Amino acid sequence: MALIVQKFGGSSVADRDHIFNVARIVADTYRDGNSVVVVVSAQGDTTDDLMEKAAEITHAPSLREMDMLLASGEQISIALLSMALGELGVKAISLTGWQAGFKTDRNYSKARIRRMETERIESELAKNQVVVVAGFQGLNSHEDVTTLGRGGSDTSAVAIACALKADLCQIYTDVEGVYTADPRIVRSAKKLDVISFDEMLELASLGAQVLNNRSVELAKKYGINLEVLSSLNPVPGTIVKEVVDMEGMLIKGVAKDVNVAVFSLIGVPDQPGVSFKVFSLLSQRKINVDIILQSVGRDNTKDLTFTVPLADKTLAESVLKDALPRLGAKDVKVRDDVAKVSVVGAGMQSYPGVASTMFEALYENNINIHMISTSEIKISVLIDKADADRAVNAIHDAFIN
Amino acid sequence: MALIVQKFGGSSVADRDHIFNVARIVADTYRDGNSVVVVVSAQGDTTDDLMEKAAEITHAPSLREMDMLLASGEQISIALLSMALGELGVKAISLTGWQAGFKTDRNYSKARIRRMETERIESELAKNQVVVVAGFQGLNSHEDVTTLGRGGSDTSAVAIACALKADLCQIYTDVEGVYTADPRIVRSAKKLDVISFDEMLELASLGAQVLNNRSVELAKKYGINLEVLSSLNPVPGTIVKEVVDMEGMLIKGVAKDVNVAVFSLIGVPDQPGVSFKVFSLLSQRKINVDIILQSVGRDNTKDLTFTVPLADKTLAESVLKDALPRLGAKDVKVRDDVAKVSVVGAGMQSYPGVASTMFEALYENNINIHMISTSEIKISVLIDKADADRAVNAIHDAFIN
Numbered sequence: 001m002a003l004i005v006q007k008f009g010g011s012s013v014a015d016r017d018h019i020f021n022v023a024r025i026v027a028d029t030y031r032d033g034n035s036v037v038v039v040v041s042a043q044g045d046t047t048d049d050l051m052e053k054a055a056e057i058t059h060a061p062s063l064r065e066m067d068m069l070l071a072s073g074e075q076i077s078i079a080l081l082s083m084a085l086g087e088l089g090v091k092a093i094s095l096t097g098w099q100a101g102f103k104t105d106r107n108y109s110k111a112r113i114r115r116m117e118t119e120r121i122e123s124e125l126a127k128n129q130v131v132v133v134a135g136f137q138g139l140n141s142h143e144d145v146t147t148l149g150r151g152g153s154d155t156s157a158v159a160i161a162c163a164l165k166a167d168l169c170q171i172y173t174d175v176e177g178v179y180t181a182d183p184r185i186v187r188s189a190k191k192l193d194v195i196s197f198d199e200m201l202e203l204a205s206l207g208a209q210v211l212n213n214r215s216v217e218l219a220k221k222y223g224i225n226l227e228v229l230s231s232l233n234p235v236p237g238t239i240v241k242e243v244v245d246m247e248g249m250l251i252k253g254v255a256k257d258v259n260v261a262v263f264s265l266i267g268v269p270d271q272p273g274v275s276f277k278v279f280s281l282l283s284q285r286k287i288n289v290d291i292i293l294q295s296v297g298r299d300n301t302k303d304l305t306f307t308v309p310l311a312d313k314t315l316a317e318s319v320l321k322d323a324l325p326r327l328g329a330k331d332v333k334v335r336d337d338v339a340k341v342s343v344v345g346a347g348m349q350s351y352p353g354v355a356s357t358m359f360e361a362l363y364e365n366n367i368n369i370h371m372i373s374t375s376e377i378k379i380s381v382l383i384d385k386a387d388a389d390r391a392v393n394a395i396h397d398a399f400i401n
Numbered sequence: 402m403a404l405i406v407q408k409f410g411g412s413s414v415a416d417r418d419h420i421f422n423v424a425r426i427v428a429d430t431y432r433d434g435n436s437v438v439v440v441v442s443a444q445g446d447t448t449d450d451l452m453e454k455a456a457e458i459t460h461a462p463s464l465r466e467m468d469m470l471l472a473s474g475e476q477i478s479i480a481l482l483s484m485a486l487g488e489l490g491v492k493a494i495s496l497t498g499w500q501a502g503f504k505t506d507r508n509y510s511k512a513r514i515r516r517m518e519t520e521r522i523e524s525e526l527a528k529n530q531v532v533v534v535a536g537f538q539g540l541n542s543h544e545d546v547t548t549l550g551r552g553g554s555d556t557s558a559v560a561i562a563c564a565l566k567a568d569l570c571q572i573y574t575d576v577e578g579v580y581t582a583d584p585r586i587v588r589s590a591k592k593l594d595v596i597s598f599d600e601m602l603e604l605a606s607l608g609a610q611v612l613n614n615r616s617v618e619l620a621k622k623y624g625i626n627l628e629v630l631s632s633l634n635p636v637p638g639t640i641v642k643e644v645v646d647m648e649g650m651l652i653k654g655v656a657k658d659v660n661v662a663v664f665s666l667i668g669v670p671d672q673p674g675v676s677f678k679v680f681s682l683l684s685q686r687k688i689n690v691d692i693i694l695q696s697v698g699r700d701n702t703k704d705l706t707f708t709v710p711l712a713d714k715t716l717a718e719s720v721l722k723d724a725l726p727r728l729g730a731k732d733v734k735v736r737d738d739v740a741k742v743s744v745v746g747a748g749m750q751s752y753p754g755v756a757s758t759m760f761e762a763l764y765e766n767n768i769n770i771h772m773i774s775t776s777e778i779k780i781s782v783l784i785d786k787a788d789a790d791r792a793v794n795a796i797h798d799a800f801i802n
Contacts, residue, residue, distance in 0.1 A: 016454075016457040016458060019458065020458075050477065053417075053477070053481060054480075054481065054484060056417040057417060057420065057421075057481055057484045057485050057488060058484050058485070058487060058488040061484045061487070062483065062484065062487055064494070065480045065483045065484050065487070065495055066480070068476060068479065068480040068483075068495050068497075069476070069477060069480035069481065069484075071476070072473040072474075072476040072477050072480075073473075075469060075470070075472070075473040075476070076451065076454070076470060076473050078469065079455075079466045079467070079469040079470035079473075080454060080455065080458055080470065082463065082466045082469075083455060083458045083459045083462045083463065083466050083470075084458050084459070086459065086462070086463055086466070087458060087459040093465070094466055094469050096469075096546075098499075099544060099545075120544070143500060143521070144500075145497075
């Protein structure tokens with residue numbers, strides 16, 4: 001007798017057969033006596049098809065109109081899933097983002113949820129029926145449709161779970177849970193039964209693309225238990241929650257991120273405030289800087305090296321080149337043939353052996369480390385992209401097998 | 402400097418090229434200094450494709466979910482048309498039915514507009530931009546999406562024109578206007594420059610499928626000038642308005658309707674109240690009866706013959722068969738191999754020659770008349786379906802050429 005939010009992505013509702021597969025999962029949950037809210041994405045290629053239609057019209061569409069266009073996708077899948085549930089004898093009602101009470105800010109194409117008005121969902125649940133909600137979309141204060149951007153449907157599901165104080169938010173995917181490494185790269189990767197929010201956040205931001213970071217942050221903030229599980233294989237998935245058994249496996253996973261660019265500012269004056277200037281320039285353009293390395297000063301100058309997301313490479317390059325005179329730097333260099341490989345595990349810093357085990361594994365495989373970054377729960381190294389998969393395997397073998 | 406509502410159907414926005422064609426028509430109207438509200442239907446086959454998706458899921462979909470599903474179609478076309486207008490340098494904003502203020506009753510799939518809340522449209526027009534509105538859809542008092550049923554986008558356009566007191570409502574189609582007969586049947590059919598609402602209503606209900614009847618009724622009620630014109634050929638169309646030149650061509654058109662079934666109740670007791678019983682039975686089931694013929698009484702019984710829309714044939718048949726004992730009738734017979742052919746023209750009844758000219762034309766072509774019905778502005782005959790096209794040509798020749 002719990003309140004459960006279940007989220008299914010676009011491939012899970014791609015066609016009639018997939019829709020009925022989802023409907024059966026939902027119907028089983030409902031018939032077990034639970035209240036169920038289902039969040040779905042647009043079917044399979046719908047979003048891509050709609051974007052192609054727009055691209056035929058213009059290469060610079062209004063973001064408002066793009067959101068209007070794309071939001072039609074989930075409207076189709078919620079209606080079809082509700083019909084399928086009806087066909088299985090389960091009473092269901094579909095709600096768009098604006099009907100479900102998602103109030104967002106005005107940033108079309110990457111809106112953030114300001115608040116949830118849950119009256120409608122609650123009144124429909126009270127009628128003892130499944131509520132099928134369009135993910136990825138909301139309504140801003142102009143009463144205009146917005147979309148939440150990448151991973152938006154995960155965020156929609158968790159936001160509903162938070163607002164309704166759900167007992168569990170299940171994120172159905174095409175994998176069976178969170179693994180200690182990408183199973184396509186590491187054959188011996190193991191599924192985790194449980195992982196903490198913080199570890200999941202590190203794994204997500206490090207390129208393990210199972211769960212969107214915004215949704216994990218939200219679940220952590222409101223203390224909602226998440227479960228990542230497969231819509232095709234009915235086995236228990238991975239539970240993501242606040243506190244995880246302190247005595248469990250130290251290392252939770254090894255992740256690789258190839259969407260990284262490394263910048264080096266050469267010959268920066270070795271004086272206070274220079275780093276601040278550089279990174280405030282970048283943060284003004286909303287570019288996130290990750291690993292930072294500062295060379296030891298020499299001839300009154302130093303070199304500043306740091307990584308940014310590959311998607312921001314062009315922007316960062318032009319920002320930095322423009323600023324070279326102002327920064328007093330000699331040159332800026334950029335490369336993107338690199339990868340960030342990380343081990344993640346809570347409490348890692350109290351186990352001094354972790355870093356040396358990692359570096360040893362890399363050394364034994366003759367992999368050169370360019371940069372290192374550590375935190376409470378992770379150690380990341382920047383290496384050549386060509387070495388990345390070998391590195392993930394070597395580190396995984398060293399810690400997990 | 403007028404306020405003009407323009408409506409384009411699904412084939413007019415079927416693909417990129419058609420959308421830009423529409424955008425150019427709208428842009429020209431806007432650049433001539435007019436305020437423009439555009440109403441569009443779903444693209445080409447979108448509605449059919451969506452209905453097919455639903456049919457794959459269930460053969461008895463919830464009407465609410467069907468409306469949710471189908472309403473996504475216009476949401477796509479309004480976004481794309483707004484983008485195309487932007488690409489042509491015209492500021493435009495799209496509004497769904499619920500954003501545009503269409504408040505309907507709760508009849509999913511064939512909702513009727515209760516009222517228009519025009520604040521949003523007016524505030525967007527005040528920003529000197531084209532407003533692109535999704536036709537066919539509205540919002541009921543549950544805040545649920547409804548669709549207006551057949552011809553709904555015409556009705557949406559006229560409803561906006563009425564609510565905004567527009568100077569003109571242009572209905573763009575794939576023909577150049579209203580013709581004196583279907584040009585596919587009558588080669589010499591002529592385009593009318595002008596026609597009255599009443600004449601248009603008779604032509605529409607008689608099978609000339611240019612304009613939806615609900616929209617003509619609405620325009621007549623609020624005194625909105627309609628124009629029917631072609632989106633592909635930029636020539637003046639046909640204006641539909643209240644008062645038309647009294648001295649103009651007497652006969653406005655010849656129409657045929659093959660969607661007719663004729664019922665005969667045989668051996669009904671020849672006593673008061675029987676007709677009332679029959680027709681109240683049918684009206685309770687919302688079946689419209691058109692031409693009615695009552696035989697002269699004989700042996701204390703009479704025969705009652707009348708036409709109903711072909712779509713209601715099965716329902717009417719079962720209603721009447723069930724009621725036979727109660728009505729005291731002997732039998733009910735039905736046939737649908739018939740057609741109704743009509744001449745329409747205001748003030749016809751003051752010209753006694755019209756009926757005889759029509760009947761003569763049919764007689765000369767050896768076409769047998771089963772039933773006759775006349776009104777202030779039309780004369781209809783029921784004939785064999787096989788004779789219908791010959792009859793339309795013969796009558797058109799007699800009056801118009």
